[in-house]
Amino acid sequence: MSILEVEGIKKIYTTRFGSNQVEALKNVTFKVEQGEYVAIMGESGSGKTTLLNILAALDKPTAGSVKLDARDLSRIRESEMAAFRRDNLGFVFQNFNLLDTFSIEDNIYLPLVLAGMKYREMQERLTKVAGRLGIADLLKKYPYEVSGGQKQRVAVARALITEPKLILADEPTGALDSKATDELLGLFREINESGQTILMVTHSVKAASHAGRVLFIKDGEVFHQIYRGNLTNEQLYQKITDTLTILTTGGERG
Amino acid sequence: MRGGFYPRIVLTGMKKNRRLYLPYLFTCIGMIMMYYIILFLAKNPIIASIRGGDSVQQMLSLGSYVMTFFAVIFLFYTHSFLIRRRKKEFGLYNILGMGKRNIGMVMFWETVFVALGAVGIGLFFGIVCSKLGELILVNVLKGDVKYSFLIDFAAMKQTMFLFGMIFLLIFINTMWQVGRTNAIALLHSENVGEKPPKANWFLGLIGIALLGGAYYLAVTIENPLDAMMWFFVAVIMVIIATYLIFIAGSVLICKLLQKNKKYYYQKKHFVSVSSMAYRMKRNGAGLASICILATMVLVMLAGSACLYMGSEDSLQTRYPQGIVTTVRQYDLGKMNDEEADKRRQTVNEIVAVHGGALIQPIEYRYATITGVINGDELEVDYRMYESSATVFKNLYQIYFVPLTDYNKMTGGQETLADGEAMMYTYRCKYEDDILNVHNGGSFRIIKKIPEFRINSNMAMDILPSIVIVVPDFEYSLQKIAALKTENGEQMLIPYWYYGFDLNADVDEQVEITQEIYAALKAGIDADAICYCESREANRYDFYATYGGIFFLGILLSIVFLFATVLIMYYKQISEGYEDQARFAIMQKVGMTKENIRKSINSQMLTVFFMPLVMAVVHLAFAFPMIRKLLMLFNLMNVRLLVLTTLVIVLIFAVFYAVVYKITSNAYISIVSDAKNEKM
Numbered sequence: 035m036s037i038l039e040v041e042g043i044k045k046i047y048t049t050r051f052g053s054n055q056v057e058a059l060k061n062v063t064f065k066v067e068q069g070e071y072v073a074i075m076g077e078s079g080s081g082k083t084t085l086l087n088i089l090a091a092l093d094k095p096t097a098g099s100v101k102l103d104a105r106d107l108s109r110i111r112e113s114e115m116a117a118f119r120r121d122n123l124g125f126v127f128q129n130f131n132l133l134d135t136f137s138i139e140d141n142i143y144l145p146l147v148l149a150g151m152k153y154r155e156m157q158e159r160l161t162k163v164a165g166r167l168g169i170a171d172l173l174k175k176y177p178y179e180v181s182g183g184q185k186q187r188v189a190v191a192r193a194l195i196t197e198p199k200l201i202l203a204d205e206p207t208g209a210l211d212s213k214a215t216d217e218l219l220g221l222f223r224e225i226n227e228s229g230q231t232i233l234m235v236t237h238s239v240k241a242a243s244h245a246g247r248v249l250f251i252k253d254g255e256v257f258h259q260i261y262r263g264n265l266t267n268e269q270l271y272q273k274i275t276d277t278l279t280i281l282t283t284g285g286e287r288g
Numbered sequence: 289m290r291g292g293f294y295p296r297i298v299l300t301g302m303k304k305n306r307r308l309y310l311p312y313l314f315t316c317i318g319m320i321m322m323y324y325i326i327l328f329l330a331k332n333p334i335i336a337s338i339r340g341g342d343s344v345q346q347m348l349s350l351g352s353y354v355m356t357f358f359a360v361i362f363l364f365y366t367h368s369f370l371i372r373r374r375k376k377e378f379g380l381y382n383i384l385g386m387g388k389r390n391i392g393m394v395m396f397w398e399t400v401f402v403a404l405g406a407v408g409i410g411l412f413f414g415i416v417c418s419k420l421g422e423l424i425l426v427n428v429l430k431g432d433v434k435y436s437f438l439i440d441f442a443a444m445k446q447t448m449f450l451f452g453m454i455f456l457l458i459f460i461n462t463m464w465q466v467g468r469t470n471a472i473a474l475l476h477s478e479n480v481g482e483k484p485p486k487a488n489w490f491l492g493l494i495g496i497a498l499l500g501g502a503y504y505l506a507v508t509i510e511n512p513l514d515a516m517m518w519f520f521v522a523v524i525m526v527i528i529a530t531y532l533i534f535i536a537g538s539v540l541i542c543k544l545l546q547k548n549k550k551y552y553y554q555k556k557h558f559v560s561v562s563s564m565a566y567r568m569k570r571n572g573a574g575l576a577s578i579c580i581l582a583t584m585v586l587v588m589l590a591g592s593a594c595l596y597m598g599s600e601d602s603l604q605t606r607y608p609q610g611i612v613t614t615v616r617q618y619d620l621g622k623m624n625d626e627e628a629d630k631r632r633q634t635v636n637e638i639v640a641v642h643g644g645a646l647i648q649p650i651e652y653r654y655a656t657i658t659g660v661i662n663g664d665e666l667e668v669d670y671r672m673y674e675s676s677a678t679v680f681k682n683l684y685q686i687y688f689v690p691l692t693d694y695n696k697m698t699g700g701q702e703t704l705a706d707g708e709a710m711m712y713t714y715r716c717k718y719e720d721d722i723l724n725v726h727n728g729g730s731f732r733i734i735k736k737i738p739e740f741r742i743n744s745n746m747a748m749d750i751l752p753s754i755v756i757v758v759p760d761f762e763y764s765l766q767k768i769a770a771l772k773t774e775n776g777e778q779m780l781i782p783y784w785y786y787g788f789d790l791n792a793d794v795d796e797q798v799e800i801t802q803e804i805y806a807a808l809k810a811g812i813d814a815d816a817i818c819y820c821e822s823r824e825a826n827r828y829d830f831y832a833t834y835g836g837i838f839f840l841g842i843l844l845s846i847v848f849l850f851a852t853v854l855i856m857y858y859k860q861i862s863e864g865y866e867d868q869a870r871f872a873i874m875q876k877v878g879m880t881k882e883n884i885r886k887s888i889n890s891q892m893l894t895v896f897f898m899p900l901v902m903a904v905v906h907l908a909f910a911f912p913m914i915r916k917l918l919m920l921f922n923l924m925n926v927r928l929l930v931l932t933t934l935v936i937v938l939i940f941a942v943f944y945a946v947v948y949k950i951t952s953n954a955y956i957s958i959v960s961d962a963k964n965e966k967m
Contacts, residue, residue, distance in 0.1 A: 092876075113880070120878025131873045135566040140558075145878050147558045153549050192877070 124193030183214030320410025340832020495532025535572030592841030609787030716752030
């Protein structure tokens, strides 16, 4: 069953005085199945951030539709949107987006508190998630006291604790060193193996090579996609590099 | 670069940052306006021509110094907010290739624009409003309104000079600040991370203890003179305590709230409690300043308003009778009945000539001496006083009154044997039944007098008074009269006192007073001195002095209010910019706009109304002290004081609420700008 259906999405930005129109997304169509781990690749300006904003319901497409778990995002009222995002989507950002006013623990609790959950239940969920992500001894600390890799794990914990249908990750390894990157990618793999659907936007080949499927976006369209099949990470890495070479040197659609 | 470049870049910069610049401009304008008005009134010939106007003008000149002091501190403070916000912009200019010299030029033009705009507009409104100020002041002084419109060019020049200097100093300070930092630091100057504060039990407890001590002092002080001495001690204690409590105490409270999981992990409290806890260390100081300024405004307004409203009361207290005549003569022997009769007749004849009738006249002789009472011992020789601190507390003014005069006045038939006396205490208590005057004999108090018609000396004296009715003057006071100061002067000073009300109009009363004075002066010995005062002649001075204090109180309150409002505004605005990113994150994590609004409201309400509540509590505890202090001004009307204070607190609270509304709107609009930012 498809958890995410993106159908013919188009996004046109109009400059302030209406004289100039920029087409960020021309026509994007793809599906994500339950339990899949999809990476979306593309260069800066290819429209991947626009796409992610639309998937996160932070922005509305000019045309086309996005369905999450068979629910059309454009049908959801503005007032319910925040709650919908909170319950169905988990976000992991490049710059972690942790609140420095909160302890690690409180950062992870935040979405649950907003959902109005009871403390006891929150606590149970936290214990589970923290154990799984290996951050149990960090809980009482503050974001400024922990490393970048640890911060990103906290952000993942915050995304997971609501048990979302889909995790949206925006360049999750962008601010991490190589060791922390490896750890995080391993973590994503584990999470995915336990059944969590992940959609990751990145231009790191290494990050993408951990995914089950890689979509390439160029000039606002899905240009190509690669399935992992039985490939190892290294083999997939090679294939992605090849594709990117074609993509940047302007080869025809493969 | 062409000539118009800097002005243009400055103007766009200011326009973009108008949320920051407008309040700063308003402050400058307000300060300049107030300063000009104060100067204008201090030199205004119309005010000077009113009776009592000169004393008001003296007060206003004093006020202008306070204003100067305050304007410097205050403009520096607000400007530092601006610079902190704009450092990033300067960093960007720096990276784009503008040297520090160029940034200096930008700052120079900016200062010029602000200075020209503020001085121009400020003086314009100052000139317009100075007439209004004059009208109010004339009205307060109960003078006649004359219509004229004038501009005081000297005051204008002085205002321009003062504020020109202040702007120059601000410019130099800014240059110094910009010169000290490099581009990268300028760019990042806003995002310096901060540790969440630790709760400091020790400081919090000291704060509470200090406040408790100050409150205890304020409530327990009995004596107006003590109140005057201890008032400043209490004020300093309260100021320190307020800072400690807001800085350490507020963190403590937040930490306690965070420990209470059920309370803390609720949508309503979660965000606001945590961000308050995080900020309190810095916030605490700001909140404490607001609280202290608010307290100052309240105390100043309440005190001066009471003085003014109570002018008539004080006047009546100060002059127990409409016309008061005293003759001072050192020789007790000459204070005999014949002399008294002669003087009384002189006065009565003058009143009769004017066709007036005496109402409730009182006449008695008294001999007065100052001394320290320790137990039942009265020490009148100041060379024998011990340390000065305790002396003040036990200093009394003693009035000896002969029994014959007392009986005549009350129509009673009291009798006293040698060494016996009756006592009346005014604004004090005396418990012993004997009073030993050191080197002056003893008086056995056989009776306490419940009521006594006080004279004007007792009324105006800041020392508490004790009246001792003695069998006679010459014999009973013989020993005391023999006491001399080191200059050989007699310590005991005898007076003849004659006071009465008169049903005549103001001018006639003043005239009679002058005639009585002239006639008595002609009839007394060379070593004697006579006084004749009337309530009516002093009414103007009373209204002028108290009205002047009130007027100045209002002017300074406006200035302090400006300060309070601006500190709050800038605090919230700068926090708003800091919170923008935070609320953006929260929205991504699933916070609705409604949640944000609620959390902001609960935060702002606490932040705003905590200082107000605290200020009102301060005022409540300061109240007994204010009452005692006002006693020194002959103001005893507690009901008036309570009412005035309540009205002022009410007005202040309404004003505060309006500022809260404006500020919270600005804050919310800054924070919700974040919604336009995407991932």
